[in-house]
Amino acid sequence: MTNACPCLTATLWGRLERDMLDSLVRWARRKSPWILHFNSGGCNGCDIEILDLLTPRYDVERLGILKEASPRHADILLCTGPVTRQSRDRLRRIYEQMPAPRWVVAVGSCSCSGGVFRDGYNVLGGVDQVLPVDMYISGCPCRPEAMIDGLVRLLEMIE
């Protein structure tokens, strides 16, 4: 290696470092996704089941999943509820504040499609009317087991 051209050495070594770092970051992202939750108009059913994920029975923290308070710290945006007109801009702003790469998960039937409120005069529909959605987990409300299943599949996709 030391006898080869120094530029080539530097480049190869730099690439190896970068690949290792990339790998480490990907592993960390996959092993420890930080989640931000936003309710854009839902009844709370899915929200309390999301909160349930943190409590002793389901305890997703042991899987590395942490619930974050700021969009700037989050990898995954968990959306619940249909998107109401008033929430649309806030939802978009939260998404824009999340650093890339970021993923959006629509939790619950309302978030997937508008649910029972589909034709409400103040309802735009599901989250995909406003943001690009990576994973749909339906249910009314969505069960914690289904959420964990959906999140694990998302993490596999990320890898």
Added chain:
Amino acid sequence: MTRMTIPIGPQHPALKEPLSFLLTVEGERIVESVLRMGYVHRGIERICQNRNYVQNVHVVERVCGICSHIHTTTYCQGVEALLGLEVPPRALCLRTLLCELERIHSHLLWMGVLAELIGFTTIFMYAWRDREIVLDIMEELSGGRVAHAVNVIGGVRIDLDAEMSHSILVRLDELERQIETLLGVIQHERTFRARTRGVGHLSAEQVRRYCVVGPTARASGVDVDLRRDAPYAAYDQLDFRVITAEEGDVWARTMVRLLETIESLHLCRQLLAELPQGALTVRAPRRVPPGEVVSRGEAPRGELVYYIRSDGSDKPARVKIRTPTLTTLITLPDQLRDVNTADVPAVLAGVDLCIACADR
């Protein structure tokens, strides 16, 4: 001192649901606050006019995920009154059982949320772990942890046998032990008392002026409870205390709700012990004769009012829903005045807000 305006929400760690505040502060003290609702406004009252009475049972169940059963109970009671139906006694008792189980789950949920916002995460974990006992019972009875779909117009669609009844009683005993432990910890925990005593005070006069209902009103000494004052479902046959307190602060509201939870456990035991035999539903016609009804129920957060007008078709001409949280939201500017910014989460959590209910 200069004044500053701080926006809080709609997305904020202190808020479980989207709600927006503009707080005007002088140093650490709040001088004025302005509220902005409507982020969760789905236009449910209009949606109800586009659906028939049966479909609306499922729509009103989703006004709020926490108190879904009392919404369907109050709605079905109203429609049954318009139809002139007499719901069988067994169905009324089962309805009431779910009402009380829901009250327990809602108060434990609130206890956890308040504790978490104050920084007492251990109580949040314990309260929500104990709440799982109630959710399991509701799931075994109805198939759903959160949305139960127990009520139909004319009765209920669930039933239980002696074995299930015994199993529920055993678990309620366990739950009572856990809640007594929780109560003991909270009563003796000095930091909890320091964070909640004197915070978010509402006098009895303020409660009357703003027409506040529920545990928030009872914690300020106003003795109102629809279960006793205007019994519905099976409450006229049951024996229970209405819990009140005098201090009117977050501490008083905590005590009222925890003691109410224990009363609800006693109510569940009475219902299971005295469950009458008989049918679970009566047949309900699809078309409702023209008429009007005002139906009321005591939700975990207080008086829930439904006004329904029928025009003779299978769809209601008007469904008006007034939820209890609306009565407490209006008091927030008063409660937040002269409060330190650090106490804002405790005040917001203390009134048990359910924005989904308020916005509809």
Added chain:
Amino acid sequence: MNVDLILEALRKTFPAETIEVRAMPVNETFVTLPPACIRPAAQVLVEQLNLRHLSAITGQDTGSEIELLYHFWDGRGLTLRASLPREEPHIATLTDLIPGAAFYEREVCEMLGVTFEGHPDPRALLLPDDWDGEAPLRQQPSPTPAAPRHPLPLPTLGEGGG
């Protein structure tokens, strides 16, 4: 609640009016009054009879008129009913007598286009800031535009991140 006492007080206050009274489910009494009598009636309830709990104000568009229902409660229900014309419906506010009425009136204002004269804060309660449609609970497009709204000025966040 002593319904007879209340009706007697109302008849004494409005000797010239024929007051229609109907019993309704569940445990309710509905009293129909002209719109101009609603505020004086509320004054009688609050100041003379100590009936201060206003549960809700329902507004509805019956097709021929806008109907307002003021649901009071004191062990039993008492609802005051008033009918307003569909064009430019307006009625006096109750917020100085019953501060708890403030949100209920705001909601009826935005949902049906009713003006509550003297309301201290007639902002939209539930509808979004950019609502440009008709009042949502009106049956058909109403001849009057919905009552003017004064949206809360929201702070603008800098665009960034991503």
